[in-house]
Amino acid sequence: MPKDRYFEDYIPGRVFEYGETRVDEPDIIDFARRFDPQDMHVDPDAARRGRFGGLIASGWHTGAIMMRLLADNFLPKGASLASPGIDELRWLHPVRPGDVLRVRVSVLEATPSRSKSDRGMVRTLIEVLNQDGDVVMTLKPMNIIARRSDT
Amino acid sequence: MPKDRYFEDYIPGRVFEYGETRVDEPDIIDFARRFDPQDMHVDPDAARRGRFGGLIASGWHTGAIMMRLLADNFLPKGASLASPGIDELRWLHPVRPGDVLRVRVSVLEATPSRSKSDRGMVRTLIEVLNQDGDVVMTLKPMNIIARRSDT
Numbered sequence: 001m002p003k004d005r006y007f008e009d010y011i012p013g014r015v016f017e018y019g020e021t022r023v024d025e026p027d028i029i030d031f032a033r034r035f036d037p038q039d040m041h042v043d044p045d046a047a048r049r050g051r052f053g054g055l056i057a058s059g060w061h062t063g064a065i066m067m068r069l070l071a072d073n074f075l076p077k078g079a080s081l082a083s084p085g086i087d088e089l090r091w092l093h094p095v096r097p098g099d100v101l102r103v104r105v106s107v108l109e110a111t112p113s114r115s116k117s118d119r120g121m122v123r124t125l126i127e128v129l130n131q132d133g134d135v136v137m138t139l140k141p142m143n144i145i146a147r148r149s150d151t
Numbered sequence: 152m153p154k155d156r157y158f159e160d161y162i163p164g165r166v167f168e169y170g171e172t173r174v175d176e177p178d179i180i181d182f183a184r185r186f187d188p189q190d191m192h193v194d195p196d197a198a199r200r201g202r203f204g205g206l207i208a209s210g211w212h213t214g215a216i217m218m219r220l221l222a223d224n225f226l227p228k229g230a231s232l233a234s235p236g237i238d239e240l241r242w243l244h245p246v247r248p249g250d251v252l253r254v255r256v257s258v259l260e261a262t263p264s265r266s267k268s269d270r271g272m273v274r275t276l277i278e279v280l281n282q283d284g285d286v287v288m289t290l291k292p293m294n295i296i297a298r299r300s301d302t
Binding site: 031034035036037038039051058059060063064065067068071072075077078080081082083084085086087088089090091 | 182185186187188189190202209210211214215216218219222223226228229231232233234235236237238239240241242
């Protein structure tokens, strides 16, 4: 991937991997106290007695960590215009304290806009993996990205 | 909704509204510095010159705020077992500093598990609205919820 990225650099079939990010217990609890204060995410004792046998990260926390890896490594700095949304987000495996996460991004489609010649839509499959290779989360986001030649 | 909620309380066709939560500029910048440090989310000056004409919240921040409203008001305390994922998440309208958000939750489906008699899957449509009634985000999450009579 070039440093200065545009729509033309997102070629279907290409696969990129980025990471790693370690997730510790205080990160999990801090995020969840603000945004997802369920026992399994904020209370280590209750979580130990619960169905996951210990604290697990909020799915929104895992998504936010993935977003950081994407913003730092994959999306263009200036040419990332917006995201209309995400299809088929799945949380497949719990994220636990001490896990080290990375992302695998596969470019699925890159479609020039019909109405606006300066941009296109990129669809990707993102897999978030832990240190054991377990896929903890998958999603198919859409990103609107500026074209290199703005005519 | 009863205070102590179980699968049986999620009846298709029911609609609930919860909120409000105000989103201020420091909240937007603080979240985005950690998880989504794109100019449109962290740099008010660059954002003013950008395509949204000002700072907007990261979509993951809007999702996390929605999760908090759900955890506080809609999901059961003990009987919320897990979420397998989300379908059709869409970011439809920017969230700006000073916006006051609320959620509208419509129960779409409630399906008892075939393999595990103690639980079922609830599918909802969630709409996040701002103070002007604009729908800023929609999504269709799935939640696994325990049944009241654990036979």
